Amino acid sequence: MYKRVFKRAIDILAAFCGILILIIPMVIVGIIIKCDSEGPIIFKQKRLGKNKKQFNVYKFRTMCDKAYEKGGLATSESDSRITKVGKILRRTSIDELPQLFNIFAGQMSIIGPRPILDWEYDDYACPEYDPRFDLRPGLFCTVDVIARNAGRKQQFQMDADYCKKCSLSLDVKTFFGVIKPVLTGEGVYRDENSEAWEEVKK
Numbered sequence: 001m002y003k004r005v006f007k008r009a010i011d012i013l014a015a016f017c018g019i020l021i022l023i024i025p026m027v028i029v030g031i032i033i034k035c036d037s038e039g040p041i042i043f044k045q046k047r048l049g050k051n052k053k054q055f056n057v058y059k060f061r062t063m064c065d066k067a068y069e070k071g072g073l074a075t076s077e078s079d080s081r082i083t084k085v086g087k088i089l090r091r092t093s094i095d096e097l098p099q100l101f102n103i104f105a106g107q108m109s110i111i112g113p114r115p116i117l118d119w120e121y122d123d124y125a126c127p128e129y130d131p132r133f134d135l136r137p138g139l140f141c142t143v144d145v146i147a148r149n150a151g152r153k154q155q156f157q158m159d160a161d162y163c164k165k166c167s168l169s170l171d172v173k174t175f176f177g178v179i180k181p182v183l184t185g186e187g188v189y190r191d192e193n194s195e196a197w198e199e200v201k202k
Contacts, residue, residue: 123152
């Protein structure tokens with residue numbers, strides 16, 4: 001019942017309240033991004049969602065225009081494609097705020113497996129990881145508690161485990177668990193993370 005009904009109801013309420021409270025700060029962030037560098041305010045990209053259906057995920061742009069086409073994903077803060085404002089937005093996770101609209105639209109959830117690019121899954125596709133597509137992807141996930149940009153095997157295993165065990169108590173534990181990493185800016189880039197995650201598996 002929680003997975004089918006209450007989780008979505010909580011998402012709608014949380015996303016609506018979040019948008020209502022943060023709409024003015026988000027507009028201000030958009031203006032700052034526009035003043036800092038050329039390109040669109042919002043970065044959108046096709047990601048795999050529930051049942052492997054693609055959707056556009058929204059973020060504040062943190063890199064130069066068309067940066068992904070020039071060099072793929074950023075794995076280090078020293079990446080020259082990241083803008084001055086972008087470094088702050090990434091470190092504070094403010095760049096993720098537009099995903100509140102994805103959540104309200106029913107494409108994402110507050111807690112769930114992170115949405116990935118289709119090719120990111122190709123090298124690791126196996127039945128063991130398929131349960132990660134049983135739920136809507138999330139703004140936060142269990143792996144964020146200990147390694148916000150973990151290796152794919154680590155992430156996919158934890159995502160699959162989460163989808164199997166999803167409950168209100170696990171979502172609450174995960175939500176409060178990610179507060180410290182978000183506030184401290186820990187593990188934003190893949191080169192900052194380790195593969196140790198036994199504590200979260202318990």
